[in-house]
Amino acid sequence: MTDGPPLIVTRPEPGNAATVERAMGMGFDARAMPLFAARALDWDAPPPEDFDALLLTSAAAVRLAGPGLVRMASLPAYAVGAATARAAEAAGLTVATVGSTDAGQLLDAMTSENIRDILWLCGRDRSEFDLRGAAITALPCYAVDPVPPPAEWMGLIAEPAVLLAHSARAARRISDLVGAARDHLSLVAISPAVAAAAGSGWHDIAIAGQPDDVAILAQARALWHKGAK
Structure with missing residues (x-):
């Protein structure tokens, strides 16, 4: 080719x-x-007991989250895409489910398991989507700048x-x-x-x-x- x-x-x-x-x-x-170029942002890890699960929609969130990610290791991780799942596992997280399409499809699976309080490690600039009735806390841990x-x-x-x-x-x-x-x-x-x-x-x-x-x-x-x- x-x-x-x-x-x-x-x-x-x-x-x-x-x-x-x-x-x-x-x-x-x-x-x-x-x-674009990605860079880490400063963030404070919240108490993991306040949440039922982690939502990961990008491998960049895992790569750039830094030491705060260790505090979240007790939470099951729900990842969009195989690359995000691999990055999460390499970082020591337990991946419960890998979504094959998008965050909305993965949220459907999470709410069907009665997972309601979700911590979303995400980028500063992110897409909006239907929350499916879940309580999602978006926590930017990286930025992607032009x-x-x-x-x-x-x-x-x-x-x-x-x-x-x-x-x-x-x-x-x-x-x-x-x-x-x-x-x-x-x-x-x-x-x-x-x-x-x-x-x-x-x-x-x-x-x-x-x-x-x-x-x-x-x-x-x-x-x-x-x-x-």
Whole structure:
């Protein structure tokens, strides 16, 4: 596939390098073009006995939570996506359930188990969703800030290419940066909500079957083969 259009990976590090490496192993001409940088925030761990469970919607929350995460280790963790679950287990948390789609689907499973008081370790900028009647305390432990596009960005989007959007914020920023060039660009979103945030007018748009890196790259490969026909 290296003779096809480049695959532009926009997520922050360290995830960007991991996605690029995986994509190159699949034969993509993958380019690291991070549009954001993640950093830890100061936070105080609340008493774990005040909660029934942890909600984790991003592996970044686990990686950047710092020493306060240890105080939460007695709580069962509910993670969106396999990558988040792996990060949680590596940090010493007990993962009770892995959600395969989004936070709403995972909350349905949690409330069905009568889990009501939930601590959500999250980013400073986060998406809103239906709380399903649960009492959720959002505790930001990291921030993801925009950074200027790398120097090669303008040259890459001037020609056909496939871009990956791993979050709604990324999708909106990609959309703003490419402007009218989207008519010759394709985008692969990690979820339906991310695809919606990207807007319309793309040459092609596709959605990963699961909210993880393996699925988004599989969908990118399917999109590449579709365009090659």
